[in-house]
Amino acid sequence: MSAQSSPAAEVFAALGDPTRLALVQRLSAGGPASITRLSDGAGVTRQAVTRHLEVLEAAGLVRGLRQGRERVWQLERDGFTVAQAFLEHVSRGWDEALERLRHFVEDEPGEGGSWA
Amino acid sequence: MMNTDRIEREILLRAPRSRVWRALTEGQEFGSWFGVKLGAGDFQPGARVSGPLTCKGLDHVTMKFTVEQVEPESFFSYRWHPYAVDPDYDYEQEPTTLVEFRLDEVDGGTRLRVVESGFDLIPEARKAKALEMNSNGWAIQMENIERHVSAVESRG
Numbered sequence: 001m002s003a004q005s006s007p008a009a010e011v012f013a014a015l016g017d018p019t020r021l022a023l024v025q026r027l028s029a030g031g032p033a034s035i036t037r038l039s040d041g042a043g044v045t046r047q048a049v050t051r052h053l054e055v056l057e058a059a060g061l062v063r064g065l066r067q068g069r070e071r072v073w074q075l076e077r078d079g080f081t082v083a084q085a086f087l088e089h090v091s092r093g094w095d096e097a098l099e100r101l102r103h104f105v106e107d108e109p110g111e112g113g114s115w116a
Numbered sequence: 117m118m119n120t121d122r123i124e125r126e127i128l129l130r131a132p133r134s135r136v137w138r139a140l141t142e143g144q145e146f147g148s149w150f151g152v153k154l155g156a157g158d159f160q161p162g163a164r165v166s167g168p169l170t171c172k173g174l175d176h177v178t179m180k181f182t183v184e185q186v187e188p189e190s191f192f193s194y195r196w197h198p199y200a201v202d203p204d205y206d207y208e209q210e211p212t213t214l215v216e217f218r219l220d221e222v223d224g225g226t227r228l229r230v231v232e233s234g235f236d237l238i239p240e241a242r243k244a245k246a247l248e249m250n251s252n253g254w255a256i257q258m259e260n261i262e263r264h265v266s267a268v269e270s271r272g
Contacts, residue, residue: 015247025244083120086243087235090198091123094230097150098127101228104149105131105139 014059015085019044020052024061024075025082032074034067122233130225137189140217143167152179159183159192177201184214192217198238199246211237 015021023038038053039046053073056062064071129136139145143154147167151174154167166180181196193216197207213234220227 021244021247082240082244082247083235085247086199086238087120087123089247090232090235091125093199094123094125094232098125098228098230100149100151101136101139102127102129104145105129105135 014056014061017052017055019048020056021082023049023052023073024056027062027073027075028082032065032072034070034072036070038073121236122231123235125230127228127230128222128225129228133189133219133221133226136219136226136228137192140219141186141192150179159186159194161186165194174201176203181215182212190219198232198235202245205242205245210239210242213238 015024019042022042026038027033035046035050035053039049042049044052053062053064057064057076060076062073063076064073066072139149141159142157143159143165144156146152146159147154147170151171152167152169154165159165161183163183164180165183166178169175169177169179177200179196180200181194184193184195186192193214195212195214197210198213200207211234213232216229216231216233218229218231220229
């Protein structure tokens with residue numbers, strides 16, 4: 001996680017997909033699971049599930065551990081929850097809004113600006 | 117362990133406190149930096165404020181909040197439904213979050229502190245749904261990162 005330039009950005013980019021979000025929710029609720037179990041009822045192919053898991057892995061959200069013939073996937077972050085991801089998402093919105101506020105109050109030509 | 121109930125932000129603005137106050141509590145001013153079309157006029161306690169978002173991809177969404185407290189040039193707060201961007205979802209039944217702005221005069225300008233709290237009471241399913249909608253949500257700029265992640269994905 002420390003190696004990533006912007007964990008929050010990667011987290012919600014990775015979670016901005018229904019299949020990946022469902023995978024995270026499943027791992028969050030049910031604990032570590034094999035690709036077979038995760039593909040079951042996912043509505044997409046096993047290959048697609050693997051690719052989605054790899055995207056989540058690149059964002060530091062899950063980790064695949066080889067066990068026998070297949071990998072078992074688990075959440076990478078202790079206590080990672082949808083609640084945290086949501087909060088990071090909303091925080092990001094505030095960061096952007098406050099930067100716009102900064103430009104708005106600091107950049108205007110004089111008292112009153114264009115709204116006078 | 118991250119606190120999941122509140123967000124806190126602090127920013128130093130190189131502008132007089134009166135200027136920042138106006139940007140926060142006058143409808144058109146608030147709208148121009150926040151990205152929502154609001155009518156002119158100062159926010160009053162108890163007022164229900166609403167208008168369409170102006171940011172790309174979210175212009176079908178009406179933003180609403182109810183003003184709570186207004187203490188001139190020092191404190192302003194409102195309640196709303198955070199990230200309420202699904203036009204087909206009824207947010208009214210859900211608890212709101214409280215957004216508080218505190219202003220202090222400091223050397224060189226104004227310190228603004230923003231706290232949004234009450235997230236723990238928002239249903240988990242709703243949070244998940246908001247994340248799903250992320251791709252066409254605030255984060256148009258996130259598309260770049262998404263593309264980057266997709267590139268990683270296709271490289272396998």
